[in-house]
Structure formats: structure tokens, C-alpha cells
Amino acid sequence: xxxxxxxxxxxxxxxxxxxxxxxxxxxxxxxxxxxxxxxxxxxxxxxxxxxxxxxxxxxxxxxxxxxxxxxxxxxxxxxxxxxxxxxxxxxxxxxxxxxxxxxxxxxxxxxxxxxxxxxxxxxxxxxxxxxxxxxxxxxxxxxxxxxxxxxxxxxxxxxxxxxxxxxxxxxxxxxxxxxxxxxxxxxxxxxxxxxxxxxxxxxxxxxxxxxxxxxxxxxxxxxxxxxxxxxxxxxxxxxxxxxxxxxxxxxxxxxxxxxxxxxxxxxxxxxxxxxxxxxxxxxxxxxxxxxxxxxxxxxxxxxxxxxxxxxxxxxxxxxxxxxxxxxxxxxxxxxxxxxxxxxxxxxxxxxxxxxxxxxxxxxxxxxxxxxxxxxxxxxxxxxxxxxxxxxxxxxxxxxxxxxxxxxxxxxxxxxxxxxxxxxxxxxxxxxxxxxxxxxxxxxxxxxxxxxxxxxxxxxxxxxxxxxxxxxxxxxxxxxxxxxxxxxxxxxxxxxxxxxxxxxxxxxxxxxxxxxxxxxxxxxxxxxxxxxxxxxxxxxxxxxxxxxxxxxxxxxxxx
Amino acid sequence: xxxxxxxxxxxxxxxxxxxxxxxxxxxxxxxxxxxxxxxxxxxxxxxxxxxxxxxxxxxxxxxxxxxxxxxxxxxxxxxxxxxxxxxxxxxxxxxxxxxxxxxxxxxxxxxxxxxxxxxxxxxxxxxxxxxxxxxxxxxxxxxxxxxxxxxxxxxxxxxxxxxxxxxxxxxxxxxxxxxxxxxxxxxxxxxxxxxxxxxxxxxxxxxxxxxxxxxxxxxxxxxxxxxxxxxxxxxxxxxxxxxxxxxxxxxxxxxxxxxxxxxxxxxxxxxxxxxxxxxxxxxxxxxxxxxxxxxxxxxxxxxxxxxxxxxxxxxxxxxxxxxxxxxxxxxxxxxxxxxxxxxxxxxxxxxxxxxxxxxxxxxxxxxxxxxxxxxxxxxxxxxxxxxxxxxxxxxxxxxxxxxxxxxxxxxxxxxxxxxxxxxxxxxxxxxx
Numbered sequence: 001x002x003x004x005x006x007x008x009x010x011x012x013x014x015x016x017x018x019x020x021x022x023x024x025x026x027x028x029x030x031x032x033x034x035x036x037x038x039x040x041x042x043x044x045x046x047x048x049x050x051x052x053x054x055x056x057x058x059x060x061x062x063x064x065x066x067x068x069x070x071x072x073x074x075x076x077x078x079x080x081x082x083x084x085x086x087x088x089x090x091x092x093x094x095x096x097x098x099x100x101x102x103x104x105x106x107x108x109x110x111x112x113x114x115x116x117x118x119x120x121x122x123x124x125x126x127x128x129x130x131x132x133x134x135x136x137x138x139x140x141x142x143x144x145x146x147x148x149x150x151x152x153x154x155x156x157x158x159x160x161x162x163x164x165x166x167x168x169x170x171x172x173x174x175x176x177x178x179x180x181x182x183x184x185x186x187x188x189x190x191x192x193x194x195x196x197x198x199x200x201x202x203x204x205x206x207x208x209x210x211x212x213x214x215x216x217x218x219x220x221x222x223x224x225x226x227x228x229x230x231x232x233x234x235x236x237x238x239x240x241x242x243x244x245x246x247x248x249x250x251x252x253x254x255x256x257x258x259x260x261x262x263x264x265x266x267x268x269x270x271x272x273x274x275x276x277x278x279x280x281x282x283x284x285x286x287x288x289x290x291x292x293x294x295x296x297x298x299x300x301x302x303x304x305x306x307x308x309x310x311x312x313x314x315x316x317x318x319x320x321x322x323x324x325x326x327x328x329x330x331x332x333x334x335x336x337x338x339x340x341x342x343x344x345x346x347x348x349x350x351x352x353x354x355x356x357x358x359x360x361x362x363x364x365x366x367x368x369x370x371x372x373x374x375x376x377x378x379x380x381x382x383x384x385x386x387x388x389x390x391x392x393x394x395x396x397x398x399x400x401x402x403x404x405x406x407x408x409x410x411x412x413x414x415x416x417x418x419x420x421x422x423x424x425x426x427x428x429x430x431x432x433x434x435x436x437x438x439x440x441x442x443x444x445x446x447x448x449x450x451x452x453x454x455x456x457x458x459x460x461x462x463x464x465x466x467x468x469x470x471x472x473x474x475x476x477x478x479x480x481x482x483x484x485x486x487x488x489x490x491x492x493x494x495x496x497x498x499x500x501x502x503x504x505x506x507x508x509x510x511x512x513x514x515x516x517x518x519x520x521x522x523x524x525x526x527x528x529x530x531x532x533x534x535x536x537x538x539x540x541x542x543x544x545x546x547x548x549x550x551x552x553x554x555x556x557x558x
Numbered sequence: 559x560x561x562x563x564x565x566x567x568x569x570x571x572x573x574x575x576x577x578x579x580x581x582x583x584x585x586x587x588x589x590x591x592x593x594x595x596x597x598x599x600x601x602x603x604x605x606x607x608x609x610x611x612x613x614x615x616x617x618x619x620x621x622x623x624x625x626x627x628x629x630x631x632x633x634x635x636x637x638x639x640x641x642x643x644x645x646x647x648x649x650x651x652x653x654x655x656x657x658x659x660x661x662x663x664x665x666x667x668x669x670x671x672x673x674x675x676x677x678x679x680x681x682x683x684x685x686x687x688x689x690x691x692x693x694x695x696x697x698x699x700x701x702x703x704x705x706x707x708x709x710x711x712x713x714x715x716x717x718x719x720x721x722x723x724x725x726x727x728x729x730x731x732x733x734x735x736x737x738x739x740x741x742x743x744x745x746x747x748x749x750x751x752x753x754x755x756x757x758x759x760x761x762x763x764x765x766x767x768x769x770x771x772x773x774x775x776x777x778x779x780x781x782x783x784x785x786x787x788x789x790x791x792x793x794x795x796x797x798x799x800x801x802x803x804x805x806x807x808x809x810x811x812x813x814x815x816x817x818x819x820x821x822x823x824x825x826x827x828x829x830x831x832x833x834x835x836x837x838x839x840x841x842x843x844x845x846x847x848x849x850x851x852x853x854x855x856x857x858x859x860x861x862x863x864x865x866x867x868x869x870x871x872x873x874x875x876x877x878x879x880x881x882x883x884x885x886x887x888x889x890x891x892x893x894x895x896x897x898x899x900x901x902x903x904x905x906x907x908x909x910x911x912x913x914x915x916x917x918x919x920x921x922x923x924x925x926x927x928x929x930x931x932x933x934x935x936x937x938x939x940x941x942x943x944x945x946x947x948x949x950x951x952x953x954x955x956x957x958x959x960x961x962x963x964x965x966x967x968x969x970x971x972x973x974x975x976x977x978x979x980x981x982x983x984x985x986x987x988x989x990x
Contacts (some may be wrong), residue, residue, distance in 0.1 A: 113636060164965040221734075222725045295724055296839060297846015297853075299940050305723060314725065440658075446935075447942040454940065455852055458836070474655040532780050 045077065048103035049384050051372065052083040052097075054111060055089040055404075059326040061502065063403030070399060071390045080387060087111065098124050098375075105378040106388065109170045109371045122497065125373040126381055128168040132157060138393030142326045144411065153392060153409050154424065159368030166520045171388045172368025173400060175407040177422050178234055180344055181310065181318040181328055185337035189213065190316065196342050200286065201351035203317075206492040207293035210316050222314050225293040227306040229320035232298065232453050233446070236287050238344035240432040241361035243283035246433035247273055253537065257430055260483065261437040262534070265477040268470065273433055275463050280354040280433070283457060284452070291453035299450045311335055319344075322422040326405035329418055341421040364426035368409045426502075437470070438480025444469040481534065488531035499525070515516075570722055594611065626965045635954070636961035650968035660968060662945045667944070668855060669923050676865040677915060683866045684874030700875070703868045715932060718861055722847040734843045743840035750836040757836070764829040779822045779830060786818035794985035848933065851941035858933075872916050877908035913986045920978050922969060927952045947971055 051068075061084050068080040083104055085093050091112040095425040097103035103124070107115060114120040134481040139152060141147050150157035150168070159172030168234050178269040188268040190213035194513060197203035207225035214223035228235055244259075251259045251267040259267075267273040273280065295301055301309075303320075311331035318328065325341070332339035368547070372391075374384050390396040397410035407422040408415050415423055436442035448465045451457040470476045502518050600613050630649070633642045652659055687703075690696045706714075721728045733739040751757025756973035757762060767778075793811035833852045847857040881903065889899055905912075927948030930938060936953045938945030947967070 025663050033863020080752070129910055221730075221842065224725065295846070295849075296842060296844050300720075300722070300724065300846050300848030363866075440952075443937045443942065443953070443957075447937040447940060451851060454846075454849060458854075458941065474651075 006495050024026055041556070047078045047380050047383050049078065049080045049106065049387055050389070051080060051106040051384075052085060052090075052094065052104040052371075053107070053108035053370070053513075054085055054087040056084050056086060057322070057323050057327060057368065057404075058330060060406070063400050063406075066403050067396055067399045068387075070396070071387055074390075075386075078383060101377050103375045103377070105375055105380060105384040106372045107313050107375060108326055109373045115373070118162055120163040121162060121169050121373070122165060124376055124385035125169050126376055126378075127387075128160070128171070128374070128385075131385065132168055132171075134364075136389045136393055138390045138396060142394050142412065144394060149389065149392070152394075152411055153368060154364075154411060155366065155409065157368070159371050160216070160373075166524065170371035170373040171389075171392055173370040173372065173391050173410055174368065174404075175366070175395065175409050175424060176322050176369045177363060177366070177407065177424060178238060178319065178321050178344075179341045179422060181320065181325075182333070182342060183310065183313060183316045183318075183337050186210070186313050186316045194338070196340055197345045198348075199351055200345050200347035200353065202346045204289055204293065206316070213294070219314070224295045224315050226290065226317045226319070227301065227302040227309045227315040228298070229306045229324060231301075232287060232291055232294070232450065234321075235290055235319050235344065236283075239283060239286060240345075240434075241429050242357045242359060243279055243286070243479070244433035245429035245431045246279065246358045247427075247433050251433070252431060252444040253541070254455060254533075259431045259433055261434045262481060262537065264433050264435055265437040265470070265481065267433075268435070269477070269542070275435075275459075275466065277327075278528055279356040282353045286353045288453055288455075288459075292455065297454055297456075299454060307331070313337060320417065322407050325418055325422065329371065329405065341418070341427075343421070343425065345525065358429060360425060362426060362428035362430050363424035367423060368408075370406075373548040435466070437477050438475070438483065440472070440475040441466075441477065441480065447556055481538065485531040485534035485538070489533055492525065496525075563602070583765055625927040626968055628971045629962050630966035632962040632965075634965075635959045644962075645855065648963045649970070652966055652970055656940075658945070659947065659950055662947045662950045664839035665855065665944070667945055669858065670920065671730070671861040673919050673923055674916075676862070677870065677912070677919065679865045680867050681874055681905070681908070681914075684871045684878055684908075685900060687871070687875055688878040688904075700872070703871050705867075707868050712932070716927065717847070719933065722857055724844040724846040724849065727847070729842060729847065733845070739840055739843050742845070745840070746836050749832045750834060752836055753959055759829055759832050759834050759835075767825055767829045777830075779826045782818045782822035782825075783862070786815045786822065789815035789818065791985070800858055834911035849940065851939070851943045854939050854943040858930075873911045873915060874908055878904060881907050909986070913982055916986060917979055917982055920982070921975055924948070924975055924978075 013368045051064070053064075055064075063083060064082050068082060072078055072080060072357050090108075094103065094107055094112050095114050098120075099105075106155055107125075109115045109121075109125075111366075114124065115365055128539070133148045135146055136144070136149040136152055139147070144152045153172060154175065155172060157168060157172060160168045160170030182196060184194040186446055187210075189205055191209040197206055201453065210225040211224070214220050217223075221386050245268070247264075248257070248259055249262045250272050253263050254260075264273065273286075275281075287459070296308075306315075306318060306320070306325065307328065310328065311317045311334075313335060320328070329339055343360075346357055346360060349357075351356065374381050374388070391400055392410055394410050397408045397413040400406075401408035401413065401419065402416040405416050405418050407419045407424075436445045448457075452459050452462045473479065496519075499518065499521050502521070631643060631645060633644045633647070675706050683703075687696060687699050690699065720726070720928060725729065730739070733742065747757070748755070748757050751760055759768075762827045793808060793815065826833060837852055839850055839853070845853070847853050885903055885907075886899070889903055894902060924947050930944050930946055930949045931952060933939075934944040936949070936957050938949055948971070951967040951971070954967060955961050
């Protein structure tokens with residue numbers, strides 16, 4: 001109670017009372033809203049499904065809403081609520097919801113350990129392996145009607161597969177790919193032709209012409225040929241396979257068609273691959289050539305600035321992913337320039353670096369994205385899964401991806417016109433050399449390599465630092481190797497949980513066990529048990545342990 | 559005059575704000591058994607009222623801290639699968655095998671020194687505001703200082719980031735328009751050489767300062783700074799011991815400290831911080847302030863110019879408004895001028911506020927990572943030049959998935975901060 005000091009009497013309408021009233025009102029309103037929402041969710045006459053994601057890019061929410069409305073039209077009595085949460089908050093938000101038991105029925109998987117780590121996935125999400133082998137009923141009117149659901153997606157549903165658990169825990173709904181956006185209007189103004197570059201040499205030639213044009217028109221300080229939403233790393237990503245896939249035969253020790261970072265490290269130790277190899281040098285020098293066509297000190301440019309620069313016609317080429325396509329297309333329309341989308345041009349045989357190109361990167365092996373998992377505590381898990389079936393049916397996937405201008409994932413689903421260039425290119429190779437092995441080496445590569453590409457340090461400087469870090473026994477390649485091995489050892493517990501679950505299911509309901517999954521899990525246990533695969537690599541590929549990083553190792557074989 | 563409320567009595571002379579139990583007047587009275595019981599009941603009620611806050615404090619502030627202490631002794635990757643007690647290993651690793659963590663303190667020391675200087679504009683602004691004769695304008699200015707507080711920090715960060723943009727940033731536009739860019743270009747060529755001249759930092763003397771000035775493996779400039787800081791500490795301690803007597807050693811200690819630090823900073827600025835190769839980034843007029851490794855630290859220091867922090871100004875202003883007008887009138891009678899008033903009245907009398915801001919600034923500088931993360935990414939930008947301990951801790955936890963180790967780094971930071979705070983409390987003197 002407040003004191004009216006002028007009168008010396010207690011005041012009935014003092015500040016404290018107002019505060020109490022506000023508190024009571026706020027509490028009452030919250031209570032009513034919470035009760036109404038709970039009742040709505042629990043209303044027997046209406047099934048409410050909540051779907052949460054962080055895709056706030058232009059068009060996605062509208063597309064999802066369109067798909068939802070179509071589904072609701074077909075399924076009266078079902079209401080689907082879309083919850084778009086900003087990317088930066090999704091982690092905290094979804095963690096809180098999962099722990100408190102109030103998570104949405106469908107959650108986009110990612111950004112949070114609770115959605116990406118196996119031990120949490122097992123705890124909070126429904127395993128889907130047994131459910132995805134049936135045909136998708138929403139494909140009943142097309143040729144996919146008898147095809148198992150997982151086979152109806154371009155990636156075979158790999159995007160939702162958890163290797164560690166040997167189980168599907170999510171359904172992917174879209175594809176993503178990186179491309180080069182071109183301002184054809186500016187290109188024509190600068191070079192006299194709007195022909196798109198077919199080779200790396202042509203691309204660089206056009207970049208030089210744009211530099212000249214900027215100089216001629218007094219825009220030298222504001223115009224650059226190339227900008228990238230994700231730095232030069234995303235551009236380099238498109239060239240690593242073409243330049244370095246030939247190392248596969250030499251470095252792929254487990255013959256799985258990929259060169260893992262540890263295999264690169266082993267090769268680097270044995271000098272099977274060095275930073276001075278002609279093909280590695282060709283890759284670095286090609287990227288330096290691209291870096292020269294970007295803004296001076298481009299590492300300071302973020303995603304928004306890159307898009308803004310391109311939209312304002314102060315750059316002719318923009319490197320970004322399919323998820324930005326609709327936004328960029330709208331900006332191009334507003335600014336009044338013609339937009340084209342192409343794959344990163346490769347050097348031709350008769351051009352510089354062309355001799356080191358093996359072929360294009362194969363995009364067919366890329367996993368689907370926009371993966372949604374079904375929450376274990378969902379009251380309407382079957383209905384939620386049914387909605388995912390609709391979303392990944394040919395029709396549903398077209399609605400979602402055409403409206404949002406994302407590449408569709410379901411076989412036969414037609415992409416929008418804008419998305420045609422984003423469809424995965426199945427030609428080419430998979431393997432690449434990845435010199436970032438372990439977090440500290442990755443830091444050195446990211447932070448130091450960019451200095452070379454920006455022209456602020458010679459390549460020898462990067463090489464010196466890289467060698468210093470990769471051979472540092474405390475945080476370099478050996479440490480990362482030991483750490484990976486240690487992770488494998490600990491991973492055994494998760495595998496045992498999967499196997500125990502299978503055995504329990506078999507005991508309760510004989511014949512229910514997924515024999516294939518059990519076989520795979522047992523095989524993994526045998527080959528990886530206590531990190532035996534990494535131990536085998538160490539014993540066969542590593543001459544000695546000079547730093548004794550493995551001294552604590554006590555092998556325990558099954 | 560005493561004001562009676564239900565059950566509580568506010569005593570007139572028992573010290574402002576003292577609350578006495580019902581039945582008590584606040585004067586000395588022998589406590590009766592009933593009074594004791596009633597007082598006990600009141601204390602129980604008061605403790606009960608405090609309980610929710612106390613529980614909240616324990617649950618949301620102290621429990622996570624306890625978790626951080628606990629996990630600093632664990633090999634923990636943030637999940638349940640990897641949680642193993644490893645004793646002091648994380649701490650041992652931080653002190654023995656992790657040079658990057660300690661390297662990140664170099665940047666923090668530079669930023670701390672810069673931030674001490676950056677505190678002055680706020681003090682000056684508060685004094686100017688305080689001395690404004692018109693109360694109306696004083697009010698308007700105060701409001702103007704408060705308004706920026708409602709702008710989210712991320713917005714001002716993005717605005718400043720756009721200032722630094724190489725192609726379209728306001729900073730480059732200003733430098734190009736005023737011709738200062740050419741001055742920077744000239745400075746770059748003069749200091750680092752341009753192929754024709756050697757450059758100041760490549761002279762034999764500069765090389766000697768840079769490369770051969772080492773004692774016990776530590777660079778001489780760091781020794782000079784360490785000695786300077788030790789002299790300052792000695793000055794403060796001796797001043798504290800000899801509080802009521804003249805301190806004959808004080809001028810020598812202060813003078814020695816000043817010479818050591820000024821010479822060290824001068825040598826460092828001239829020969830050690832400037833790159834030995836020309837940057838060649840000024841001639842085009844599109845200087846990449848956040849993209850060039852050599853320009854990251856100057857850009858971070860210049861950030862927020864003219865460094866008039868709104869919260870700081872308001873805190874100083876609150877301190878200044880407590881100064882009695884009698885003091886000013888007496889000073890005027892003694893013929894003290896504006897500068898004299900600042901050094902002899904205002905600055906000594908707002909030292910409590912200065913100390914508070916100093917503590918907040920130090921804590922902020924040592925623990926901050928969000929600013930660097932948003933600005934330069936998890937690796938601290940090109941060459942990791944923007945790697946501070948907080949960011950290092952963040953990357954240990956969220957990039958390397960070594961949460962236990964990150965907790966240990968956090969505990970080390972906590973101990974360092976505690977030591978600095980105690981030092982400030984003890985030796986940043988407040989003379990009233």
C-alpha cells in the first residue's frame with residue numbers, strides 16, 4: 001500500500017494498486033488465452049496440428065499456407081497451424097517446447113542439438129522407418145501410386161535418415177543448391193552482349209569488362225563484378241569436386257566413394273596430397289582470380305549487403321542458394337533488370353586451369369532439406385504424418401515449392417520456371433579433398449585462406465600457418481583424429497540402445513523387428529565398436545604416435 | 559514528522575528509511591517478550607516476501623553458475639553421451655596447451671586501454687549538460703540522450719557496419735571527400751614502404767625494436783608495460799598505506815609509470831602495430847575496414863565514435879547533480895575557473911560513478927563476444943584478428959563442442975574479472 005505523504009493517509013489509488021491491477025489483468029488475459037488455446041487443441045471435433053519451421057524467406061510461409069489450405073479442404077475437421085520462428089531464436093524456442101512437452105506436432109529438424117543429436121532425436125521424435133515403406137496415398141492418381149513413399153523423393157529420403165540410429169526420423173520436403181545469379185541487363189550494358197558465361201574463362205573476361213565499365217562510368221568505387229552471400233567459401237565449394245575429385249583413387253581408404261577429412265589428413269601426412277600439387281594450386285589460384293573480382297576485403301560483406309548490392313545493380317553476379325531465389329527475383333523485378341541463373345562455370349580445357357578439371361560436381365547425391373520430424377508427444381501423430389505425406393506427394397510438393405520458388409523434391413513434381421536451373425545436375429563426381437580436419441584446422445583455413453584470396457597475404461603465409469596448425473599435436477590433425485575416435489567409442493551406447501529397442505520390440509511382438517535395420521546396426525557395432533575403424537586407420541596409416549595422444553587408449557574388443 | 563502506516567513506523571531520527579516493528583518508536587527500549595514475538599513474526603513475513611526473489615535468484619542465477627563450475631571439471635560435449643569427470647584437465651589445458659586463449663587477451667588489453675580513453679567523452683558530455691544554465695535545454699538534452707537507448711543494439715550495430723562498408727560506407731565517403739584517404743594512403747606508403755622507399759617500420763632501428771628487444775622470451779615492450787602497471791599498483795598501494803601522510807615516493811612512482819607506459823605505447827604504435835608490408839587498400843578509396851586483418855582492431859576501437867554512451871552520461875549526470883551548489887559558490891569565491899572546477903570538484907566527486915562505469919566497462923570488454931560474433935563471425939574475421947576471450951569461449955563450446963572446456967575458460971575469466979573488480983574497489987580512490 002502506498003503512502004500519500006501530503007495527507008499522511010494511505011492512498012487507495014496509489015501506484016502500487018495500479019501495479020497490482022495491471023498484474024491481475026495481465027495474468028487473467030494470459031490465463032484466458034492459454035485456456036482457449038488448450039481447449040482448441042483438445043477440441044474433439046477438430047484436430048489441430050502445429051508445424052514449426054524457421055523458413056522466413058520470401059514466399060515460403062505463403063506456400064506452406066497454400067498447401068495447408070489444400071490439405072484442410074481435403075480433410076475437413078483438421079486445422080493446421082503454421083509457426084514460423086526466426087532462425088536465431090528457433091534453437092531456444094524449440095528446446096523449451098520439447099522439454100516442457102508442448103512442442104509442435106511437426107518440427108523442422110536442425111539448428112538445435114535436440115533436433116540434430118541422436119540421443120535427443122530418439123527421446124523426442126517418432127521413428128519412421130516402418131511407415132515410409134508403404135506407398136503415399138496422395139500419389140494415388142499418378143504413376144508413383146505403388147512406389148514406396150521413401151522412393152518417391154529424389155534423395156530417397158536420405159535427408160531424414162540418421163546414420164547413427166539407422167533409422168528415418170524426418171521427412172525432407174525440398175532441395176537446396178547453390179547457383180550464380182546474373183544481372184543480364186548490366187552484363188549487356190557493360191560487355192555489349194547478354195550472353196551468359198559458359199566457361200570460367202568467359203566469366204572472368206566478363207568480370208574484367210564490368211570493371212572497365214565501372215571505371216568508364218565513374219562507378220569504380222561502388223560497382224564490383226561479383227558478390228557472394230556466403231563469402232568465397234560457397235563459391236569454392238562448387239569447384240572443389242571438379243579440381244580435386246581425381247584424388248579419390250589415392251585417398252579413399254574405405255572405398256565409399258568419398259574422401260573424408262581424415263582420409264585427406266592421412267594423405268597429407270603421407271604427402272599423397274600437398275598444397276603445392278598442381279591441381280590444388282590450380283584450385284587456389286582460380287579462387288584467387290574470383291576473389292580479385294569481388295569487393296576489396298569482401299570477407300566483411302554479409303548476406304544482406306551482398307543481396308542489396310546486387311539488387312541495386314552494383315554487381316553483375318551474385319552467388320547464393322535456391323532459398324534466396326524468390327527474394328532476388330522480386331528485387332530484380334522491382335529494379336527492372338533481367339535475371340538469369342546458371343551453374344558455376346567451369347574452366348574449359350583450353351583455358352587456364354582447364355587441364356586440372358575432371359568433371360562437374362554430381363548434385364544428385366545431395367540430401368533433401370526442409371526436413372520435418374513428428375514429435376513423440378503429439379496427440380495427433382498419425383494426422384501429422386498424413387500431412388507430411390501430402391506435402392511430399394507430387395501435388396503437395398508442387399504447391400509448396402512452386403509458390404515458394406524452391407526446388408521440389410518429389411519425383412515428377414514440376415519446378416517453377418525460376419527453379420528450373422536449380423534442379424540437381426546428376427552428372428559428375430562426388431569426391432573432394434577437404435583440408436579442414438578438426439575445428440582448429442577449420443578455423444585456420446577459414447580465417448587465413450581468406451587473407452590470401454583477398455590479396456592481403458601471399459599463399460606461402462597461409463601454407464605456413466596451415467602446416468603449423470595441422471601438425472600441432474595439441475589441437476591439430478592428430479588431436480582431431482583422437483577426438484573422432486573417442487566420439488565413436490561413446491557412440492556405441494546409442495547403437496546399443498537401438499539394438500536393445502529392437503530386441504524388446506521383438507520380445508513384445510514377435511516378427512515386428514526390422515531385420516535390415518538390425519543387421520545394419522550390428523554391422524556398425526562390429527566395424528565401429530570402440531572406434532575400431534579409426535583405430536585400424538591409425539594402426540595401418542600412422543607410423544607412430546610421437547605425441548602419445550593415444551596413450552590412454554585401452555582397446556576393448558567385443 | 560513521522561508518517562504512520564498500518565503496522566509500520568517510519569522513524570524521524572533513526573536514520574532515513576529505517577523500519578521499526580509495530581509498537582516500537584525507533585528509540586531505545588528494552589524488548590519485551592511480546593515485542594520479540596511480534597518482531598519475529600514480522601521478520602518471518604518479510605523473509606517470506608523475499609523468498610520468491612531469493613528462489614528466483616538461486617534458481618536462475620546461481621544454479622547455472624554452479625553448473626558452469628561443475629562442468630568445468632568434465633569432458634562434456636553438451637549432450638548426455640559425453641560427460642566424464644576429468645578433474646583439473648580443462649584448466650591445465652587452458653594454461654599449458656592453448657596459446658590462442660591467451661593470445662586473445664592481447665586484443666582485450668588493447669580494447670581495455672582504448673575503452674578507458676573512450677570513457678572521457680561521456681564524462682565531458684555529462685559535465686557540459688550539468689553546466690547548462692537553461693533547465694529546459696538540460697531536459698531536452700537529457701531526453702535526447704535517453705532516446706538512443708530504445709534503439710535495439712543490433713540495429714546500431716548494423717548501422718555502424720554499413721558505415722564501414724568498403725563501397726558504400728559513410729566512413730569511406732567522408733575520407734574521400736575530405737582528402738583524408740590520400741593522407742592514409744601516404745601514411746601507408748611512408749610507414750611500410752612502397753617499393754621505392756624502405757618505410758619507417760622497415761628501418762634497422764624499427765626491426766631492432768621489433769625483433770631483438772626480447773628479455774626472457776618476452777618482448778621488451780610488454781616488459782615496459784608490465785613494469786609501468788606494477789609502478790601504478792605500487793603508487794596506489796603506497797598511497798593507500800600512507801593515506802594521512804605525505805608520500806615522498808609518489809611522484810617518482812607515477813612519473814616512472816607514465817614514462818614506461820608512454821614510451822612502450824609509442825614504440826608499439828610506431829614499430830610493432832603497423833604492418834611491415836604496405837596494405838595498399840587506401841588508394842582506390844574503397845578501404846575494407848572489416849575485411850582487412852590490419853584494419854580490424856582500429857575499426858573496432860573507432861566503433862561508436864564520438865563514444866558518448868547514453869547510460870554512462872546519465873550515470874555521471876546523476877553524480878554531478880548531487881554536488882551541492884555551495885561547493886561551486888565557494889570555488890567561484892576562490893577564483894577557480896572552469897577547468898579547475900572540473901579537476902578539483904566535479905571529477906573527484908563523481909569518482910564513485912566513474913568506478914562503476916569502469917567496472918561495467920571492464921566486465922563488458924572481457925566477456926563480450928556477441929558484438930564480435932555478429933561482426934566478424936565465429937573465427938574472429940580474417941586472420942582471427944578479432945578473437946577475444948569471450949568469442950574463443952563461444953567457439954570452444956559451439957564450434958568445437960567442448961562445453962566443459964568452455965566452462966573452464968569461463969571460470970578463468972570470472973576469476974580474472976573478480977580480481978580486477980576487487981582491485982578497482984580497493985584502489986580506484988573516491989575522495990569525498
